[in-house]
Amino acid sequence: MRTIVNLVLTTFLPLTIAAAAPPPSNGIHLPAxxxxxxxxxxxxxDDNQSLRVIVGNTTAMMAVRQGDIDPWxxxxxxxxxxWKDSRHPFWQPAIVPGELSHIEFMVKxxxxxxxxGGWGFARWVGMKLKPLDNDGGKPCFDCHKAAAKTDFVFTRPARLP
Known part of the structure; x- marks a missing residue:
């Protein structure tokens, strides 16, 4: 019986996981x-009342630690x-994540x-992760041109002691 369960899990679980991945956005796959x-x-x-957490892959984080982000x-x-802004239910002055708005990635x-600028741009909207395809990310890049002096990246790594 254990062999049958293992066979079923090793055969079908990867298919289930692969099927759950959303379609690519601008030719970029959502990093698993x-x-x-x-x-x-x-x-x-403030302009669209949203909170953002910016994360980086191993390459990005190594570059941050080594001070090698100009260029990335x-x-x-x-x-x-x-996420859209939401008020904390027990402490009204606090802004906390509400509804997921979208997930974006920049790939160097x-x-x-x-x-x-050497970057690929991708966006998935909402909890259903609907991919946005917008002319290869050119509209994204048009906005990011304002950050040309920092390799088209607005985010500055948070400093810690």
């Missing part, structure tokens, strides 16, 4: 391990997890994305 990445920074936007190295992936590959 992003929920385990380290936090690089946080931000709040190829292989860097930065993720931005965005200077050869693959030469027209967008």
């Amino acid at each position: 391990t992003y929920k385990h990445w380290q936090v690089l920074g946080v931000s709040h936007r 190295p190829d292989g860097t992936i930065l993720g931005k997890l965005v 590959d200077s050869k693959k994305f030469p027209d967008t």
Whole structure:
């Protein structure tokens, strides 16, 4: 019986996990391990009342620790997890994450994305992770041009003692 259970799990579990992955956005696949990445920074936007947690893959975090983010190295992936503002139910002055708005990723590959500053841009909307395809991320890059002096990245790593 144990052999049958193991056979079923090893055969069908990977198919279930693979089927759960959302379609790519702008040709970029949602990184499977992003929920385990380290936090690089946080931000709040007043204009659209949203909280953001910015995470980075191993390449990004090594670059941060080594002070090697100008420019960011190829292989860097930065993720931005965005929630609408919500008031804490027991402490009204506190803003906490509410409904998930979207998840965004910037992928640094200077050869693959030469027209967008070496970065690929991807976004998935809501809890259903509906992929946004927007002309290869060019509208995203148009906004990120304002951060050209920091390799098109707005986020500054949070400093710790």
